[in-house]
Amino acid sequence: MAAAGKQLMSSADTDQAEDSRLTRWVNTAITTRPWTVVFVFVVITAVFLGAIAVSEGEEEAGADQFTEGSDAQEAFDEIQEEFRDEGRDTGGTTAQLFVEDDRNVLSKPSLLRMLTFQDRIETEDGLRVESSTSPASLVAEQLDPDATTAEDKYRTIERTPQRQLDQAIADADETAGLPVSTDFKPESGSASVAQVAITYNTPPNAETSDTADLQFQTQDIADSIEGYESGENVILFGDAIIEEETLQLLSDTAIVVFPAAIILIIFFLGVAYRDPIDLMLGLVSLVLTFIWTFGFMTLAEIPFSDQLITVFALLLAVGIDFGIHIINRYREERELGKQIEESMRITTQQLLIALLIVTLTTVFSLLANLISDVTRDFGIVGTAGIIFTFLIFGIFLPAGKVGADTLREGTRFPEFGTSPLGKEDSALGRVLTVGVTISKVAPVVFLVTVLALGVGATAYGTGVDTEFDEQAFFPDEDRIEQYESLPGPLQPGEYTFIQVLSYLEDDFEQGFQDSVTIYVDDNDLRSDRGLTEIDRALYDPDDAFKSEGRQADAESILSVIESHESADPEFARTVQRYDGSGDGIPDRNVDVVYDDLFDSPAGDQARDRLTTDRTGAVIDVQVDVDAEQEEAVAAARALAEDMRLDATATGQLVIFESILEEITDASLNSLLVAFVLTMVFLVLSYWWLEGRAVYGVLNLVPVLLAVALLAGSMRAFDIPLSPINAPILSVSIGLGVDYTVHFMHRFVDEFEDGKSIQDALQTTVRGTGGALTGSMLTTVSGLGVLYLALIPLIMEFGLLLALGVFYAWLSSVLVLPSAIVVWDRVSTGEFVPSWLARA
Structure with missing residues (x-):
């Protein structure tokens, strides 16, 4: 273990030089010209405020915000256009x-x-x-x-x-x-x-x-x-x-x-x-983040919607975390007797890289949502918001802190709480060391148990339902x-x-949506087999449909013909004249039947079911009250595919089911994309910054556990996957990395300074762990308030986001120490032969 520490220390000076080159210009601006930095951010904020002020503030709500672009929605829109533009x-x-x-x-x-x-x-x-x-x-x-x-x-x-x-x-x-x-x-x-x-x-419009x-x-x-x-x-x-x-x-x-x-x-x-000035700085930074993000939405012409409420909840979580880490780390240096500028220089030099890593990994988890139309706006706005959060909390807040403390130092402004969270002699500091204690006693057993728990939670979470209407x-x-x-x-x-x-x-005894629609767009509707084919398709219907005898309960051009036939004897004779098979369905010269029908008192009803050029028809099939949405939609699609005409299943039920299928695929795909991008980025980042790619892998152990626990919690709390919470799994990777990167980055700094692995973990869990705990408590309470929302989907998302933050914190302070100790034992050959460890 000592050899490993020396090997790491050999690259410490080089890594710090790299950090210095990366952060030198930011440190110089923050520590020497803090009020200039603050002024620049105020000007940018004014620009965004101006954009918001002149905008009309578009809003989208309900299901319509998610349905645009699907095949079923396009067919539905075509129906609206065709059947509302008939003169x-x-x-x-x-x-x-x-x-x-x-x-x-x-x-x-x-x-x-x-x-x-x-x-x-x-x-x-x-x-x-x-x-x-x-x-x-x-x-x-x-x-x-x-x-x-x-x-x-x-x-x-x-x-x-x-x-x-x-x-x-x-x-x-x-x-x-x-x-x-x-x-x-x-x-x-x-x-x-x-x-x-x-x-x-x-x-129509x-x-x-x-x-x-x-x-x-x-x-x-x-x-x-x-x-x-x-x-x-x-x-x-x-x-x-x-x-x-x-x-x-x-x-x-x-x-x-x-x-x-x-x-x-x-x-x-x-x-x-515990300080009014620091509190004000943190709140102002949060407000600036929201203003910049709203301003970006305005300039990008992205309307505000139910789904984007969750973006601002995410920004709140990350912003609170960044702010507390900056202030807490700064206070640690001040407690050692360093001056204001020096304390902030060390703080930003150490934390800006960690904040940048967190920002980029969160961006990856958000960009993964661009693969689906349903979550695209969430990904775009979230990405912009996270970048703004990094700039505001990584540059504006430290500059404001330097400026405020410089002014306060020369006045009699009273001192408030300035000690960092998680001090060794505090109750919180003692509680936070539980994970380190476990890593001393039984790290392998604990890690295997935790991984088994994660696998079980993942398997259980695969049974999560879907819901959208x-x-x-x-x-x-x-x-x-x-x-x-x-x-x-x-x-x-x-x-x-x-x-x-x-x-x-x-x-x-019917649901809100009690029918599915079959849209037929085919010139053969004018042929001798057009009406016969509609009748055949509705015969012997699926159990998901209501039926009368062996015929589906449906509204179509056929039902209009049958209704008018019973009310008008002359029209009945026309139908009989052109019914060659004697089954009551006209199958010869059907255009003559259509002409008579359109010219009759039932003409408006006919035009609701058949376009005047006789190439488009709408069939509304009633759904059985006991049928599930998925069952009814499958039956509608099978009916459309079975027709010998060009037919498409549509209507609200079909559209909603299409969105459900898309968000299910999108949530899994975005989770995979976010994980792969995050893993590659973390491995490359730690290899470049610290010369140890394995640090990036260790970061992901607690993250995967947090994602697994969140998936299992969705099923345990009976929260279905929906368009609002679809991004939660991929976003949870970003939230998890937010906590693990701070922990890992601080541990590497302490470890490379020559401390033993246990001492480095103790310092990390009390210093950075204290900031993580403060961030977690604030974020969970703030986001947990979403559970009070009237809209069930937002209420559920608030619960999931709060759970995601809690799991990310818990796995970081509890699991990551054991993962680090197990890695150290493996790397020093304690568990495996030395040649395998070197490989």
Whole structure:
């Protein structure tokens, strides 16, 4: 062991000279012109602030931010373009009004209220309601087919005796299917919940805010009707409202989480620094980091989103770590009696290389996310933010510290806590030496046990589930109730999504997304086999689909033909004329059938299912309520592939499943890329700086353990892999390296100064280990506050990030000492023959 120490010492002077060349210009600027350095950073900050001030501050929230670029999304967009550009005014945007009445939502007074609502929204100037359908309108049409307006239908219902009305309700359900809850009783004409479908005449590219305004106006009209109260017995629901509510979730989360995080961070930073000036320097540095990163996002035109909240949490973790290390190391030198400039020169000379290594390895873990569209923005913004963190905490904070201490030295400003964390005579210092004690007693046994634990955690973590849909962005009712108990300004807004989801699942026995879409883009739709092929594809459906007999429950151009055929005898004769096989499916001169259908009252319905050039068709297949998302999507893809037409499975379920598959692949690929890049970089760095590539390998032992424990924790805490937390595994490598590099770099410095391996470990674990502990406590508490977030995905990410930091700290101070001792025994030939050790 002594020989190894001497061999290392032989290169110490050379390594320090290299360090000197690398850090000389930074040290000179920091120690001789600190206020000039501070001024430069202030000017750059002003530039970024200016960019933020003139920007419009774009935001993205919900599932849409992750779906762009997938094949299923492109097919869905093509449907929107094809079927909204058919020369029609209808079909722009839809919404539903859920009406609840525990006594009977189909009573005559309730039906009349529905028709009053429909009449007001259809006649309101500027509301752009094209049409509306409700149980009341369907019952009125059953009673009087000539009643076309809501006003006519109101009079029809009003004049109908109750017994006749009950019969009309039962008949309307049999012929048209009333949109009412599953507790509907035809014999008494009663149900508890009803849906009113609304179609707005909006342009294809209408802004979300514009359509949301229309839907909120509709909600106001519902509130104006006696007996209706939004949020109580009526709920209006639409896609635009969902998008507005997801953005509102971001705001409601920020109002609670950010103040709580700031309070905890200030408290723990105060404990770590124990000096108001140092505390202020650390906080200002964090603020500058956030401003620079926001400014970069503005200049790069990257909108703020749920996922990027996690970037700022990561920057918080790394920034706190860097700051505490700089101040703590500086205090160690000051305690030895060195002057301000000399203390900071030694601090930056030793730490800037470590900070640079941490920064670059974290950058590698972030750049690994560029391989996926889902995590690309996270990788770009995170990379820029980490570089800014290095510059601000590696240059600005030391310069500010030198300037502040120089001013304070000549004044009577009182002294506060200036001792470093983890001193030998402190309780923390004694606790931190546990890992060193283990490395003395049983390093091999401990290391083998830890590695076995890591392998087990990895195997267990492979069973992590995946999840991605709109529901994942919304909290449950219990979470909302907890927030509602907060003081007034902190209380959340109203979220209709949760109530609507409850209606869909409990009263209508369907999920939020209850269908998949098959988009057919094929000229053969005009051929004799086009309709026959659609019918064949829907026959004998997969168990994941709802079915009627042996036919899938689906809306297609065929269902429109069948519906109009039963209502129009003349059209029925046309269908029969061009049905050569007698199966009810036109298979000759189908263009003639299409012409008649488009010119009929069912023309708009037909254009919703078939383009006017007869080359594109949409088929919506209903999913069985018990089917899992993965099962339904697999069935939809199989149906599309089995068709003898050019067909693509799409719709929200398919799009979400595509993103899940992508993030699963991306998380594993980015983890592998991050690990390989980090390993190569660390090995080369330590070989160049210290002449020992093995130091880079030793760095990765606790990192791999931390990643394994994090993967196992995801499954143990039932946290599924999602677009928000997809980068966590690759990022955890960067977090782990952040802690191990600081430990290893300090150990090498102490070891090369001639100390024994145990003495070097003792000094390292008390000095750098104390800073690591302060950083861990501050970061875990600050990031753990994300667990208070309203958005479940952010809440889960906060927990994972806090666990990742804790595991990185624990494995560094507990495992790395034993790894170093075992390596030392191997390198000195204690475990292996000398020739093998030399090799």
